[in-house]
Amino acid sequence: AQKITQTQPGMFVQEKEAVTLDCTYDTSDPSYGLFWYKQPSSGEMIFLIYQGSYDQQNATEGRYSLNFQKARKSANLVISASQLGDSAMYFCAMRVYYGNNRLAFGKGNQVVVIP
């Protein structure tokens, strides 16, 4: 079974600063994908970024980048130049390719950006 761990307490971040959200995962499958989603107070889950287990380079998507350390089984999200609109819950998720397509989610990290 896949397991995602997000253990950081709620975080306050100064506007324009960078923030790193930790995610560790556990799987015995060699092929998997890692996803980060943002969930603002409105409730919708918004896809941010994806990293495949065989990708050689860390994924980047605008202000979002993923610090992927495969040997340590970690996939930390970095948000650069934080904006007030970044205040939300952030979820790390994993999908194992072979077997089924379900996403296994972590418990989430709460981020509040302060001006």
Place this chain on the structure above:
Amino acid sequence: GAGVSQSPSNKVTEKGKDVELRCDPISGHTALYWYRQSLGQGLEFLIYFQGNSAPDKSGLPSDRFSAERTGGSVSTLTIQRTQQEDSAVYLCASSFGRDFSSTDTQYFGPGTRLTVL
């Protein structure tokens, strides 16, 4: 294009009543997923459809829960004889459904908040 839509956005029901939740996926997406989000349990997978068939129903918490998908599009999640522990946000997602692609991102709808009194 349009994203995943869900209805109703909010549903309040009495214990013991049946409820139906609807999901309309992104056009062209063959895979559809239901998840449940509650304070105590976080985000839980419920069921997955590929086309109209459900290869994975293992997340359904009891036989009071069922889901169907018709025409490879709209899906309905039905909860019979609702209980208070069914109160949660029910999220639907869809994807292109390419099992072995390098990315098969799931896009979520806004959810249905179910409250069982």
